[in-house]
Amino acid sequence: MEIRVSGMVQGVGYRPFTAELAEELGIRGKVKNAGGIVEITASGEKQAMEEFLRRLCVSAPAGARVDQVEKVEIQLLDPSAYEGFLIEDSTPGEESMRLLPPDLATCAECEKELFTQGNRRFHHPFISCAVCGPRYSILKRVPYDRDRVTMDEFPMCADCAGEYQRPYDRRRHAQTICCPDCGPELSGIAGAYLDGIYLGNAKKDVGEAALEEAIYQIRNGGIVAVKDIGGFHFVFLPEDVPAERLRELKHREAKPLAVCFPSLEAVADHCAISVEEERLLCSAARPIVLLEWHRPLPDGILKGSSRIGAMLPCNPLQMLLTRELGPLVMTSGNRGNEPIITHTVEMQGLLKEGCPDYILTHNRRILSPLDDSIYQVVPLSDGSHVTQILRRARGIVPDPILLNEELNTEKFAAGSDLKAVFAFGKGKAAYLSPHFGDLMEFSCVQAREREIDRMKDLFSFAPKVRVGDLHPGYISAQGVEKRIQHHYAHVLSVMAEHGCKGPILGLAFDGTGYGTDGRVWGSEFLLCSRERFEKAGSLRPVVFPGGDAAAKRPALALAAYLRAAGISYGDPVLDAALESGIHTVENCSMGRLFDAASAILTGCKENTYEGQSAAELEVLAEQANEAYPLTLPRISSKGMLFGDGPALIAAIYQAVQQGVDRSELALGFHHAVAQFAVEMAGHIAKENQMDRIALSGGCFVNRILLRETVLPLRERGYTVLLNEKVPCGDGGLALGQLWGM
DSSP: EEEEEEEEEESSSSHHHHHHHHHHHHOOEEEEEEEEEEEEEEEEOOOHHHHHHHHHHHHHHHHOOEEEEEEEEESSSSSSOOSSEEEEOBBBBOOOOOOOOOOOOOOOHHHHHTTTTSTTTOTTTOOBBTTTOOGGGGGSSSOOOOGGGGGSSSSSOHHHHHHHOTTTOTTTTOOOOOOOSSSOOOOEEEEEETEEEEEEEEEEEHHHHHHHHHHHHHTTTTTEEESSSSEEEEEESSHHHHHHHHHHEEEEHSSSOOOOOOSSSOEEEEOBHHHHHHHHHTTOOOOEEEEBBOOOOOOHHHTOSSEEEEEOSSHHHHHHHHHOOOEEEEEESSSSTTTOOOHHHHHHHHHHTSSSEEEEEEEESSOOOBBBBBEEEETTTTTTTEEEEOOOBOOOOOEEOOSSSSSSSSSOOOOSSSSOOOOETTTTTTOOOOOOOTTSSSHOOOOHHHHHHHHHHHHHOOEEEEEEESSSOOOOTTTOOEEEEOOOHHHHHHHHHHHHOOOOEEEEEEEEOOOTSSSSEEEEEEEEEEOEEEEEEOOOEEESSSSSSSHHHHHHHHHHHHHHOOOOSSHHHHHHHHHTTTTTTEEOHHHHHHHHHHHHHTTTOOOOOHHHHHHHHHHHHHHSSSSOHHHHOEEEETTTTOHHHHHHHHHHHHHTTTTTTTTHHHHHHHHHHHHHHHHHHHHHHHHHTEEEEESSSSSGHHHHHHHHHHHHHHHHHHHEESSSEEEEEEEGHHHHHHHHH
């Protein structure tokens, strides 16, 4: 019998599992990787073969996912030619859907060995087995095998070679197998300075000495750049002094920093953890999960946030560091919006500038830069919850999103310029790239281009159509043949996840997007099918200063809204510019409405990271005992419904002057926006006889807005669809672009 197994069956120990199962059942034959699938030739007694086929599906190893088992009855020329069951060398192959493994967190068995004195892999920073360790980040070509990953640069010693071949060994055919005698090696680099001037590398430590020096540096308040699976992290104790130094380097003045805890118990010591949040923390992806804290960390880490971005160690090096030092800040090793650094030489450039204080690196090459994935769980008042992925990266990429029907052609989707993520679509699969930050940074553009070429090679993509955003100035959309409006793509991303062709009412609330009328959109109520959309409503367009400044400076949004309400902001130059209409644009972005409210209530003067003012407004609203009653009135014009944002901002402005509590106004603002969304959606859906509503766009990361929109719509009888597998922000746009016809 010939058997083809498709799914996530490479890099997860599926071949040794198959061989051991066959040996247990007395089946002869062979197994090999072919392209992205597993091919098996097997011969045995009828009952044994039936059990073999059953267990190939139901007993697959951790990390594997069997999507299909195809079998063909054949007459083997000579069954006796097979002595037992062999694992053969891999060969190229063709399959309708190629699945390649993401990087997998260190398993419990390897973690136990890591800390067992006397074990030959005690404190070995590269310990792994057939079901854990780096995968996609080190894969050079398919099929997944030792000579096709960057571990091929480290020949196995005799002991590791024996384990690699030994039946029933955890490391049988584990392509990342190594030990201190034959694997990659840690090294540490420190700089030498005189009167603040960099003189060169002071020393280079090797192996355990490098690890010990890194621990010493961190314990004494230093910042260490640590090369992990997907690139460098900056690592330091959760204390104010190193945090402020790091913020200066990264130009990250206000954004909270993620913390890696040594154990789930350590997380629980600081944060409340729900069942779903625990599941995410302990999953193979080991993502960052945003958790409510009950024991705060220093303000230099949290910057006023009510939540901690918590994660558990995903690799041996992180386990060694946190076991010794306790909770550690681990933030992406880069400058600001640049890609995460993967090369030691590039990190040495920062060492010359005095930060970090030490580099803990190794000589295993990383082929794809991968940041940490991020999730949040939003509880609803009826006891249910919404799980949102905010960044889809390490531990998930390149696992595709499976669609319920085939795409009409093979496509490339360019995504957006912010939170840049591209995608390839082939058959029933959408393959999203890692996250690349802001394409205004040339280094991000370069990293993105390299990953496009890499994914083309690994997956044999040959797209017939390239799709991008409607914005004429987007870097990501250069050279595309087809363009899809930004907010329509947001709604399409939800439709793609749920296999929906429409008709459906989509609410797309975000910071900015180029509209079909040349205005800045961002509060859209769209009647959508897979083929087309029609705008049915939004916020009332308001005249804004042109350019990108309004997205950076909430005060500009406030000035624009006050002027539209007939109130002078008090800045004669700005008032005159808005009055003249020179270099202005009409804007109906929900993100800018949040900016205007935040400028009044929190005093946020600058968005040093995307969504900062809205995040600060949400934190303020959470402190309120009750909501001050506010409304976002609906008005009608030219057959379309609009929300009167200027009226809402004017009401808040006047209430502040009357001394109303700002937290109550912040909560009242959230409730007013949510009520407006629910009432508008209900009216439009009823008029158009629709019972399904999709919510997307970055504003729906706001938990208050999400909670106060989802349940009321459900209570009115609507089916509410949300992004679950891709971010609701621009990181999910590429999926929507693929789904559009």
